[in-house]
Amino acid sequence: MNRTEGGVTAAKGFLAASTAAGIKYEGRADMAMIYSGRPCAAAGTFTTNVVQAAPVKWDKRIVQESEAVHAVVVNAGIANACTGEEGLSYCKQTAQAAAGLLGISADAVCVASTGVIGQQLPIGRITDGVAAMVPKLHAGQKAGREAARAIMTTDTHEKEAAVSFEAGGVTVTVGGMCKGSGMIHPNMCTMLSFLTTDAAISKELLQEALRADVADTYNMVSVDGDTSTNDTVLLLANGAAGNPVITEKNADYEAFCRALNEVNTSLAKQIAGDGEGATALFEVRVVGAKSKEDARILSKAVITSNLTKAAIYGHDANWGRILCAMGYSGVQFDPERVDLFFESAAGKLQIIKNGVALDYSEETATKILSEKEVAAVADVKMGDCCATAWGCDLTYDYVKINADYRS
Amino acid sequence: MNRTEGGVTAAKGFLAASTAAGIKYEGRADMAMIYSGRPCAAAGTFTTNVVQAAPVKWDKRIVQESEAVHAVVVNAGIANACTGEEGLSYCKQTAQAAAGLLGISADAVCVASTGVIGQQLPIGRITDGVAAMVPKLHAGQKAGREAARAIMTTDTHEKEAAVSFEAGGVTVTVGGMCKGSGMIHPNMCTMLSFLTTDAAISKELLQEALRADVADTYNMVSVDGDTSTNDTVLLLANGAAGNPVITEKNADYEAFCRALNEVNTSLAKQIAGDGEGATALFEVRVVGAKSKEDARILSKAVITSNLTKAAIYGHDANWGRILCAMGYSGVQFDPERVDLFFESAAGKLQIIKNGVALDYSEETATKILSEKEVAAVADVKMGDCCATAWGCDLTYDYVKINADYRS
Numbered sequence: 001m002n003r004t005e006g007g008v009t010a011a012k013g014f015l016a017a018s019t020a021a022g023i024k025y026e027g028r029a030d031m032a033m034i035y036s037g038r039p040c041a042a043a044g045t046f047t048t049n050v051v052q053a054a055p056v057k058w059d060k061r062i063v064q065e066s067e068a069v070h071a072v073v074v075n076a077g078i079a080n081a082c083t084g085e086e087g088l089s090y091c092k093q094t095a096q097a098a099a100g101l102l103g104i105s106a107d108a109v110c111v112a113s114t115g116v117i118g119q120q121l122p123i124g125r126i127t128d129g130v131a132a133m134v135p136k137l138h139a140g141q142k143a144g145r146e147a148a149r150a151i152m153t154t155d156t157h158e159k160e161a162a163v164s165f166e167a168g169g170v171t172v173t174v175g176g177m178c179k180g181s182g183m184i185h186p187n188m189c190t191m192l193s194f195l196t197t198d199a200a201i202s203k204e205l206l207q208e209a210l211r212a213d214v215a216d217t218y219n220m221v222s223v224d225g226d227t228s229t230n231d232t233v234l235l236l237a238n239g240a241a242g243n244p245v246i247t248e249k250n251a252d253y254e255a256f257c258r259a260l261n262e263v264n265t266s267l268a269k270q271i272a273g274d275g276e277g278a279t280a281l282f283e284v285r286v287v288g289a290k291s292k293e294d295a296r297i298l299s300k301a302v303i304t305s306n307l308t309k310a311a312i313y314g315h316d317a318n319w320g321r322i323l324c325a326m327g328y329s330g331v332q333f334d335p336e337r338v339d340l341f342f343e344s345a346a347g348k349l350q351i352i353k354n355g356v357a358l359d360y361s362e363e364t365a366t367k368i369l370s371e372k373e374v375a376a377v378a379d380v381k382m383g384d385c386c387a388t389a390w391g392c393d394l395t396y397d398y399v400k401i402n403a404d405y406r407s
Numbered sequence: 408m409n410r411t412e413g414g415v416t417a418a419k420g421f422l423a424a425s426t427a428a429g430i431k432y433e434g435r436a437d438m439a440m441i442y443s444g445r446p447c448a449a450a451g452t453f454t455t456n457v458v459q460a461a462p463v464k465w466d467k468r469i470v471q472e473s474e475a476v477h478a479v480v481v482n483a484g485i486a487n488a489c490t491g492e493e494g495l496s497y498c499k500q501t502a503q504a505a506a507g508l509l510g511i512s513a514d515a516v517c518v519a520s521t522g523v524i525g526q527q528l529p530i531g532r533i534t535d536g537v538a539a540m541v542p543k544l545h546a547g548q549k550a551g552r553e554a555a556r557a558i559m560t561t562d563t564h565e566k567e568a569a570v571s572f573e574a575g576g577v578t579v580t581v582g583g584m585c586k587g588s589g590m591i592h593p594n595m596c597t598m599l600s601f602l603t604t605d606a607a608i609s610k611e612l613l614q615e616a617l618r619a620d621v622a623d624t625y626n627m628v629s630v631d632g633d634t635s636t637n638d639t640v641l642l643l644a645n646g647a648a649g650n651p652v653i654t655e656k657n658a659d660y661e662a663f664c665r666a667l668n669e670v671n672t673s674l675a676k677q678i679a680g681d682g683e684g685a686t687a688l689f690e691v692r693v694v695g696a697k698s699k700e701d702a703r704i705l706s707k708a709v710i711t712s713n714l715t716k717a718a719i720y721g722h723d724a725n726w727g728r729i730l731c732a733m734g735y736s737g738v739q740f741d742p743e744r745v746d747l748f749f750e751s752a753a754g755k756l757q758i759i760k761n762g763v764a765l766d767y768s769e770e771t772a773t774k775i776l777s778e779k780e781v782a783a784v785a786d787v788k789m790g791d792c793c794a795t796a797w798g799c800d801l802t803y804d805y806v807k808i809n810a811d812y813r814s
Contacts, residue, residue: 051734051742082730084743084763117727118764229731306713307809314810320524323489324636327458335458335489356491357525394810396803402714403721403801 001258003266007160009144010175012198013038013240015137018150021129023122024077024115029150031129032074034194035102035137039068040236042110043207045214047231053081055111056232058091062110063207069236070108072194073098073130074151076179078115078122081229090121097127101134112192112232114153114179148177151192154401155179155274161266163259167243167252172199174259176235180221180271191218193233193267199256200239201246209257210235217264220296220389221272222304235260272390273373277397282312283375286326287386294331295387301329302376302389309394312374317342317365319351322376339379344371408665410673414567416551417582419605420445420647422544425557428536430529431484431522436557438536439481441601442509442544446475447643449517450614452621454638460488462518463639465498469517470614476643477515479601480505480537481558483586485522485529488636497528504534508541519599519639521560521586555584558599561808562586562681568673570666574650574659579606581666583642587628587678598625600640600674606663607646608653616664617642624671627703627796628679629711642667679797680780684804689719690782693733694793701738702794708736709783709796716801719781724749724772726758729783746786751778 009016013036018029044063046056062069073094080087095109113121137143148158162175180191201209214233239245246252273281284302289295302308305325311318319340327335336355341348346368351360368374416423421443425436451470453463469476480501487494502516520528544550555565569582587598608616621640646652653659680688691709696702709715712732718725726747734742743762748755753775758767775781 047735049731049734050736050738050740051730079727082727082742082762082764117731229727229734306805310806310809313806316810320486320489320636323458324456324524327456327636328454329457331457333457336491355489357489394806396806398713399717399720399801399803399806402717403723 001163001165001262004162004164004173006141006162007144007148007175007177008034008194008196009139009141010162011173011196011240013238014196015139016143016147017133017136017138018146019129019132019136021075021125023075023125029146030076031133032147032150033098033130033133033137034072034147034196036070036236036238038238038240039070040238041201041203041206042066042069043203043210043235045211045233047228049229051082051229053079053113053230054083054087054091055080055113056230057088059110059112059232059234062107066107068108069110070104071098071102072110072112072234074112074192075126076114076151076153078113078119079117079230080113080121081117083118083120086120090123090126093123094126094130097130098134101131110234114151114192114230117229144177151177151179153179154276157274159267159270159274161263163262165255165259167199167255170241170243172241172243172256173197174199174263176263176267178267178271191228191231191271193218195233195235195263197235197237198239198241199237199246200241200243201237201256205246205253206235206237209260213257213260213264217261217268220300220387221268222300222389222391269390272392275392276401277395278392279395280312280393281373282309282391282393283373283388285375285377285386285388286380287377288379288381288383289385290383292385292387295385297329297331298326298378298380299387299389301325303391306394309391312369313393313395315366315369317351317362317369319357322378326378333380333382337381341377342368342374343377344368344374346371408570408572408669411569411571411580413548413569414551414555414582414584415441415601415603416546416548417569418580418603418647420645421603422546423550423554424540424543424545425553426536426539426543428482428532430482430532436553437483438540439554439557440537440540440544441479441554441603443477443643443645445645445647446477447645448608448610448613449473449476450610450617450642452618452640454635456636458489458636460486460520460637461490461494461498462487462520463637464495466517466519466639466641469514473514475515476517477511478505478509479517479519479641481519481599482528482533483521483558483560485520485526486524486637487520487528488524490525490527493527497530497533500530501533501537504537505541508538517641521558521599521637524636551584558584558586560586561683564681566674566677566681568670570669572662572666574606574662577648577650579648579650579663580604581606581670583670583674585674585678598635598638598678600625602640602642602670604642604644605646605648606644606653607648607650608644608663612653612660613642613644616667620664620667620671624668624675627707627794628675629707629796629798676797679799682799683808684802685799686802687719687800688780689716689798689800690780690795692782692784692793692795693787694784695786695788695790696792696794697790699792699794702792704736704738705733705785705787706794706796708732710798713801716798719776720800720802722773722776724758724769724776726764729785733785740787740789744788748784749775749781750784751775751781753778
């Protein structure tokens with residue numbers, strides 16, 4: 001299992017392109033495309049919001065019904081959410097434009113959008129953008145990197161990850177790019193993640209691996225508790241690595257799942273650390289829970305607590321807020337058995353033992369909490385399950401970014 | 408049904424006092440006491456947090472087991488939460504100190520605390536404070552007002568309300584004071600509400616009326632989604648009005664419930680409007696829901712959405728965030744049937760009709776959203792149930808107040 005360079009083009013046979021289509025931004029690329037000449041098995045997970053953007057509806061059908069997917073077209077600037085039948089027709093037109101130029105079926109094209117809710121896409125610019133990208137499709141890190149930049153909204157940097165492993169004597173790669181938690185125009189809080197792999201794997205196992213892993217990675221990230229109408233994770237597998245096709249849960253499947261988890265964990269942490277206005281990545285690990293689900297709920301309650309997030313911004317070892325957030329999470333535990341630690345590159349410090357504060361040094365605690373990545377670790381001593389959640393601090397800039405007027 | 412002046416001393420036979428006990432603050436009162444010479448039936452509702460402060464544990468037992476309650480002792484500055492057996496013993500010592508001086512049983516005394524979690528009370532100062540207050544117990548608005556000020560933390564003003572109505576030919580009064588949503592030292596996010604009435608009413612109906620009303624009032628308030636370890640609502644009824652004892656759900660009971668609702672609604676709105684750093688009271692009304700519970704969940708999802716709250720701070724008619732928050736609330740509805748309005752003293756404006764934005768004036772919308780009290784009204788057209796939730800905007804000052812170091 002090796003971390004490698006690159007993102008969405010790291011796996012064999014995947015090309016990418018981007019272009020400045022002028023959808024909303026001036027002077028920067030705002031459309032991206034991913035393409036594989038070999039047909040891909042596709043898996044996807046989508047927002048659970050009752051309000052679902054048109055591209056979410058489109059992709060759900062493609063992932064469920066299409067035997068093969070070849071391409072993904074993404075735009076930043078307008079979310080194509082709350083846009084009715086007209087919005088859905090633009091998904092089809094976008095897919096048809098790409099399909100016509102690539103000589104594939106429109107049902108082999110996924111689409112994704114991030115941006116303002118409630119505006120219609122300028123469909124002419126979108127199809128012009130598709131036409132501009134098709135001739136520019138390229139393999140290699142540069143094309144992948146540029147695609148990762150094109151899908152950003154107020155993300156402050158592109159987000160990529162890739163991992164390789166051996167299966168059946170060949171090297172298999174899983175890579176991806178994502179965007180999320182940045183805004184220029186409000187309503188752009190969408191998380192989009194695009195994963196590619198050259199693994200040969202059945203569509204069923206691909207979907208199962210993705211669904212299981214998302215629960216421990218993207219679904220454990222929270223910047224502000226607001227679940228977007230557009231959240232989408234797509235995973236395309238084109239089989240170009242030449243490994244024996246993975247059709248059962250053997251050692252190759254386990255290796256694939258580990259690689260997928262490493263890529264997704266990296267991307268999830270990149271999203272959290274680049275949360276709107278964030279100055280720190282805040283990780284919460286709950287150990288000793290009675291069940292995995294309890295551990296997830298407890299860690300997410302802490303990561304989404306505004307009071308805790310503000311305390312992290314202030315480098316304040318405000319453990320009462322952490323215990324309080326765990327307490328209202330809905331999970332049953334005994335507060336008088338909880339141990340709590342803070343840790344970062346600056347060290348590790350126990351704050352609470354059996355629910356009561358130790359005589360710790362506030363100075364040392366503040367030093368630990370002043371790093372760019374800080375963690376709280378809570379042991380609830382109810383069992384042996386654990387979970388990790390990722391978020392960020394709550395800052396003036398979060399308010400500033402989101403209070404600014406949309407135009 | 409008439410709004411009257413005053414708060415916790417508005418009902419006949421209730422006295423109040425306050426004192427500067429020096430628990431945490433300099434130069435201001437930080438303890439308060441409520442007393443009725445006539446024995447009171449007592450009802451209470453308490454935090455659902457698994458982590459429960461010592462005074463919550465004490466009061467739960469008193470409300471359940473004691474036939475009569477005469478007094479409540481409150482301190483601001485230290486929450487007496489996460490303080491173990493020692494903390495619980497201080498509740499008992501506080502009650503005993505008051506009981507000894509008042510010639511009543513310690514089981515007739517409730518206690519309440521708000522402040523920093525994890526510190527022990529300076530019990531000597533608490534009992535000295537009790538001794539200082541007993542001789543100062545007074546009827547009348549002034550004593551009630553001073554008590555309401557003494558229980559504040561970073562509340563910017565005291566919160567009181569009182570209502571009178573006729574029952575059996577006599578005037579019955581329900582009054583109360585509360586604090587909440589302000590901080591000086593973090594961890595002070597407790598909501599405490601103390602209600603008094605001179606109604607003669609059975610303990611069972613008193614508890615039932617309170618429990619039912621809290622669901623529509625205090626439980627519909629959110630400043631930051633963090634449920635405190637100390638939240639407490641106490642309602643004492645001493646029967647001094649001389650009305651025929653309310654022992655069944657007759658017209659007098661209904662009148663009592665309406666008065667209680669008016670007092671609690673007023674206090675709940677005062678808490679929301681005085682939320683940490685708030686510049687506006689934000690009310691969300693959901694109508695046309697399939698069930699009351701759906702309406703409550705939908706309105707609370709909007710009121711707790713950080714993105715929506717930041718938009719309110721920016722006077723931005725960012726309706727996409729409202730629809731998005733309703734969408735992830737967990738309630739099923741058809742986004743394409745939703746109507747949405749903004750309203751305030753500056754007017755009322757429809758923004759969405761059947762899930763699609765109208766061609767409304769952004770200027771008018773911003774004008775409406777620039778008032779000190781603004782409301783969003785969503786009609787989901789699924790039934791005839793409705794609910795109202797109250798919150799506030801998310802501001803730089805919220806972050807500042809909560810990021811500042813505890814000392």
